[in-house]
Amino acid sequence: MVDVKTCLGNAQEKMDMAIMYLEEALAHIRAGKASTRLLDGIRVDSYGSMVPISNVAAVTTPDARSIIIKPWDKSMFRIIEKAIIDSELGIMPENNGEIIRIGIPPLTEERRKQLAKQCKGEGETAKISVRNARRDGIDALKKAVKDGLAEDEQKNAEEKLQKIHDKYIKQIDEMLAEKDKEIMTV
Secondary structure, three states: OOOHHHHHHHHHHHHHHHHHHHHHHHHOOOOOOOOHHHHOOOEEEEOOEEEEHHHOEEEEEEEOOEEEEEEOOOOHHHHHHHHHHHOOOOOOOEEOOOOEEEEOOOOOHHHHHHHHHHHHHHHHHHHHHHHHHHHHHHHHHHHHHHOOOOHHHHHHHHHHHHHHHHHHHHHHHHHHHHHHHHHHOO
16 A cells, blocks of 8 residues: 655655756856856766766856856866857857856846746746646555555645645745746846
8 A cells, every 4th residue: 555655755855856956957058157066067088988078177257247167187178168169058168278267258138038948847847747746646546545555644644645736836936936037137
């Protein structure tokens, strides 16, 4: 027989994963402000293995408009530079032989709207994951009724599951509102 707590715990775990996915996705969307997390998805070839830039260089943001990359090994300059150019970042790095500087240009109004739309899409994906987790939980509870769980226990568990679902959907909406505000702030 399926335990109600286990069922609710599994659903909540799936919903947590959806939130973590959304946090990660939103962190990689450039909002006109420099952030070292913009480079998280970019991998470079270091001695035969693909590693994040932060594993082969010091990455800092001295101000809101630039990211500084200081490779520990001089041979990595070209490799890092090429990886940034080939990435979806869409910014040309400047290399002066000592450091690689990435200037974050201010966003145009059109680009801001595009990024806001992208954020909404990521948020919708996360919401769908949360809804799927709720549906899977309800299905598991219905199956448990067939295995001997009391129907009123199932109804109570479904209500709890709905409250958990609502909490996560609200959290997603708050995250999207915050990111939208960050993107639209000039």
